[in-house]
Amino acid sequence: MTHIDQIPEAVIERLWREHSRDLVRLATVLVGSTDAHDIVVDAFLRAAPAADRPMVSNARAFLMRSVVNRAHDLRRSRERRWRRDLAAVGPASASGPDSFVDVRRAVSTLSLAQRSVVYFVYWDDRTEVETAELLGVSVGTVRRHLVRARTHLRKALQ
Amino acid sequence: MNTDLDRAIKSAVSDIVAAAPDVIDDPTAVTITPTSAATPHRLLPAAAAVLVVAVGITGIALASRGSPSSNNSSSAERPVDAPLTDPLSEATLAPPSSTPAASAATDPTCSDGGGEATVPNVAGMAYPAAVDTLLAIGLSFEVLREVPPEGETATDDTYAVVGQDATPGDTLACGDVVRITAAYRPGKLHTIHPGDTWESIAAAEGIPVDDLLNFNGLTIAELEAAGKNIASPLEIGRAISLSIPQPTLDTVPTTTG
Numbered sequence: 489m490t491h492i493d494q495i496p497e498a499v500i501e502r503l504w505r506e507h508s509r510d511l512v513r514l515a516t517v518l519v520g521s522t523d524a525h526d527i528v529v530d531a532f533l534r535a536a537p538a539a540d541r542p543m544v545s546n547a548r549a550f551l552m553r554s555v556v557n558r559a560h561d562l563r564r565s566r567e568r569r570w571r572r573d574l575a576a577v578g579p580a581s582a583s584g585p586d587s588f589v590d591v592r593r594a595v596s597t598l599s600l601a602q603r604s605v606v607y608f609v610y611w612d613d614r615t616e617v618e619t620a621e622l623l624g625v626s627v628g629t630v631r632r633h634l635v636r637a638r639t640h641l642r643k644a645l646q
Numbered sequence: 647m648n649t650d651l652d653r654a655i656k657s658a659v660s661d662i663v664a665a666a667p668d669v670i671d672d673p674t675a676v677t678i679t680p681t682s683a684a685t686p687h688r689l690l691p692a693a694a695a696v697l698v699v700a701v702g703i704t705g706i707a708l709a710s711r712g713s714p715s716s717n718n719s720s721s722a723e724r725p726v727d728a729p730l731t732d733p734l735s736e737a738t739l740a741p742p743s744s745t746p747a748a749s750a751a752t753d754p755t756c757s758d759g760g761g762e763a764t765v766p767n768v769a770g771m772a773y774p775a776a777v778d779t780l781l782a783i784g785l786s787f788e789v790l791r792e793v794p795p796e797g798e799t800a801t802d803d804t805y806a807v808v809g810q811d812a813t814p815g816d817t818l819a820c821g822d823v824v825r826i827t828a829a830y831r832p833g834k835l836h837t838i839h840p841g842d843t844w845e846s847i848a849a850a851e852g853i854p855v856d857d858l859l860n861f862n863g864l865t866i867a868e869l870e871a872a873g874k875n876i877a878s879p880l881e882i883g884r885a886i887s888l889s890i891p892q893p894t895l896d897t898v899p900t901t902t903g
Contacts, residue, residue, distance in 0.1 A: 502774075502777065502802070504669075505777075505781065505786075506777075506789070508669045509666075509669050512666045512667060512669055513663045513666045515666075516662060516663055516665060516666040516667070517659060517662050517663060520665075521666060521667055524666060524667055525667045525669070591654045591655060591657070591658040592658040592661055592662060594658075595655070595658050595659065595662060606655065606659060607659060607663075610652070610655050610656045610659045611656070611659045611660065611663055638651060638655070641651065641654070641655055641658075642651050645650070645651060645654055
């Protein structure tokens with residue numbers, strides 16, 4: 489396995505500049521803001537050596553998968569804090585309707601798989617097919633996660 | 647995606663994303679304490695490697711998204727509907743005296759300390775050169791990449807920038823995002839280096855200069871009509887095709903949601 493030190497610095501810089509912001513956004517939805525940056529850096533340093541290989545035709549998707557996997561790795565030990573971070577009222581909507589705050593709290597109780605799907609569908613505007621390709625799962629799985637997530641979140645609005 | 651529930655979810659996710667921490671400049675400068683294996687479980691299959699929203703056969707793919715400054719308005723982060731131009735068309739025909747270095751010497755950049763930078767014209771550049779140009783003056787960027795045909799492997803060097811949302815010459819604050827559109831050029835691309843001319847590149851590549859011009863949608867007559875000739879210097883950093891005629895780029899701004 490290629491080590492990060494064996495990758496040209498320019499490649500690392502380019503990958504990081506090009507993808508890091510979106511990786512951190514995804515990570516924030518998955519694990520909350522406190523741990524987001526750490527898991528992105530960790531995932532990046534582990535995955536970047538492979539991400540720039542010709543066989544990986546989409547480094548971005550590869551890195552995002554790495555972030556999702558890293559979130560799974562840390563899930564058990566950090567889940568309580570993640571939920572707290574995710575449920576925290578963001579500055580952009582501190583004065584927003586209470587129902588939105590409820591939905592945000594409800595998002596924090598979704599499974600990681602459901603959160604990943606919600607991120608790509610609602611933030612990144614991906615279709616179910618595209619989300620399935622990104623996450624390496626079937627369209628049916630994405631649809632099932634999405635239905636369950638929406639059902640869960642609908643209750644937060646009621 | 648139009649119900650109250652969908653809007654509420656979208657808003658909630660946007661709020662969570664808004665809390666995303668700033669990104670450090672250098673990931674290798676951070677000390678990470680490994681906890682457990684976190685390598686990707688497997689590579690994406692080639693057909694699934696497109697993270698992006700493909701639109702049409704030669705559609706443009708959304709490969710990156712909005713800036714932190716606009717993180718609560720996902721609709722505002724959609725790709726702009728800016729008209730796209732072929733980088734190798736007459737409109738972007740390399741001017742003989744204009745180089746990135748020359749423009750950088752006269753236009754303000756973030757290194758001047760004024761907090762602003764003049765938007766360069768990166769349309770027509772090879773993708774890596776365009777990115778370097780934007781970053782060098784202190785601007786950020788997002789890229790929409792054309793989806794390569796299934797089974798073909800794309801690298802940064804196979805992309806040429808064909809459009810940008812910010813008007814060249816306009817002033818942006820340091821760190822602002824310029825959205826660029828990169829087209830997949832499956833043939834060989836050559837990035838213009840100092841001293842390159844149509845004539846010298848043709849000679850170096852063993853291609854008749856007429857063919858080289860043709861690959862890039864030009865004729866000698868058109869070149870001369872633009873006040874140039876095959877010995878005129880080309881703009882550094884721009885990309886020209888060495889092997890295939892430039893296709894009509896059927897780019898369609900991404901429509902998602």
